């Protein structure tokens with residue numbers, strides 16, 4: 001099975017009141033671990049890269065080939081969408097061209113008219129090629145690939161304007177932030193989420209910064225229309241933690257413990273375990 005557009009899996013999740021996990025990948029091992037977890041739990045999945053992560057790995061085309069080749073070599077049977085996370089206008093165009101099956105155009109740093117104009121162009125082009133599209137209204141708090149926004153609540157009227165363009169799913173700030181959540185975080189704003197759901201005529205919504213939001217809040221967000229949850233930091237943290245323990249225990253100094261296939265194994269196992277846990281927590285396990 002080759003990569004598929006995210007439209008169908010997101011719409012099914014929306015109707016079924018669960019959320020598709022959208023895991024950011026960083027390299028070959030990360031991608032293998034995500035695929036292993038979703039196949040094991042029969043979860044439809046979105047694998048996504050930021051522009052920076054794709055560059056780090058060797059470019060968009062390499063990512064497309066890597067994901068398609070792994071789906072083939074690992075015998076993956078669940079639907080897998082390959083998505084560009086926080087794409088620029090140029091990045092989204094490039095990804096549509098080289099074979100991503102889904103793209104996010106993040107025009108949230110433009111004024112709303114410019115955001116609408118560019119979003120519309122990306123949506124029309126993507127849809128002509130069967131590629132699904134996510135757009136963003138307002139900023140998401142924290143820092144994503146060096147771009148920082150101050151943490152906001154999206155304006156429901158602006159959300160409606162983008163939803164009316166025909167976007168497939170919409171990222172809107174509801175108090176969520178990228179990266180680690182601070183001690184004094186106010187939590188998700190469910191009133192605003194309900195207003196956005198109403199204003200957009202029940203468009204599937206995306207929760208960015210899904211790492212570390214308490215489970216009760218994630219669950220409630222799903223019942224209120226969130227159908228895609230982005231996970232990046234959480235997998236990084238468990239990978240780093242397991243790798244640090246391996247080294248602190250001196251395992252890299254025993255035998256051939258320095259072999260990358262051994263050195264990276266505890267971190268990889270930790271990614272699989274965390275991804276499995278999240279697939280179940282979002283209600284998406286068993287839905288493929």
Ligand SMILES: [Zn+2]
Pocket residue numbers: 086140144178208209230
């Ligand atoms: Zn994000």
